[in-house]
Amino acid sequence: xxxxxxxxxxxxxxxxxxxxxxxxxxxxxxxxxxxxxxxxxxxxxxxxxxxxxxxxxxxxxxxxxxxxxxxxxxxxxxxxxxxxxxxxxxxxxxxxxxxxxxxxxxxxxxxxxxxxxxxxxxxxxxxxxxxxxxxxxxxxxxxxxxxxxxxxxxxxxxxxxxxxxxxxxxxxxxxxxxxxxxxxxxx
Ligand SMILES: *[C@@H]1O[C@H](CO)[C@@H](O)[C@H](O)[C@H]1NC(C)=O
Numbered sequence: 001x002x003x004x005x006x007x008x009x010x011x012x013x014x015x016x017x018x019x020x021x022x023x024x025x026x027x028x029x030x031x032x033x034x035x036x037x038x039x040x041x042x043x044x045x046x047x048x049x050x051x052x053x054x055x056x057x058x059x060x061x062x063x064x065x066x067x068x069x070x071x072x073x074x075x076x077x078x079x080x081x082x083x084x085x086x087x088x089x090x091x092x093x094x095x096x097x098x099x100x101x102x103x104x105x106x107x108x109x110x111x112x113x114x115x116x117x118x119x120x121x122x123x124x125x126x127x128x129x130x131x132x133x134x135x136x137x138x139x140x141x142x143x144x145x146x147x148x149x150x151x152x153x154x155x156x157x158x159x160x161x162x163x164x165x166x167x168x169x170x171x172x173x174x175x176x177x178x179x180x181x182x183x184x185x186x187x
Contacts, residue, residue: 044161047122047183049086049097051165056174061085067106073175074112079105086120090168090178098122104138114138116147120183130154132185134163140177143167149185161185 054061055073067078086098102118116138121131131154136147145165152159163183170177 042186044184044186047181047185049088049181050090050094050168051100051177051179051181052085052087052092053082053175053177053179054084055176056171057176065103074106076106076109079103082118086122086181090180092178097124102134107137108139112140114140127155130156132156132159132161132183136163138165140167149183152185152187156185156187159185159187161187 052061061084062080062082064073065079065081068075071078073080081103082100084100085092085096086100087094088097089095098120100118100120102116104114104116104118107113107115114137116134116136118134119131120134122128130152132149132152134147135150136145138145138147143166147163147165149159149161149163161184163181166180166182168178168180
């Protein structure tokens with residue numbers, strides 16, 4: 001739990017008002033500056049977990065649902081449906097904190113860049129049943145990828161934010177990958 005939810009930050013918005021008085025003949029000028037702090041309920045939550053994409057073996061967590069015939073997983077157009085475990089630590093046996101459910105598709109002809117259309121549903125503590133929705137580009141060979149969080153439900157209703165993904169291991173023979181996620185979400 002300690003590394004799953006690291007911190008919560010309340011945001012404070014400052015609105016700046018200026019009132020400018022100026023007489024017609026320019027003799028008298030007065031400037032009034034007023035700063036008003038407006039506290040909003042929005043808070044930023046940082047979530048940290050590991051995503052396990054299991055492509056090979058007896059119990060894969062993804063299935064190919066569309067794409068060109070007789071192609072490799074990395075070929076343009078290949079589309080996969082995933083129900084991937086999200087765990088607290090990097091080991092596959094680590095505590096399950098959520099599931100990544102949705103699609104990823106090979107969206108670049110000359111690169112390994114995925115279109116990600118996914119819901120991350122959490123199963124832990126007060127976040128149990130709450131989810132965030134990701135819609136973004138995932139250039140999987142880059143060290144760090146950033147994807148937008150476009151919405152959510154439950155405690156993440158009205159969510160906006162971003163997810164940072166960093167691959168910590170990838171098996172080129174099976175396609176299996178473990179990816180570290182740091183998600184910053186405001187809801
Ligand atoms: C999460 O919610 C489900 C269904 O509401 C429940 O069965 C499960 O025990 C809960 N898990 C935790 C860790 O609270």
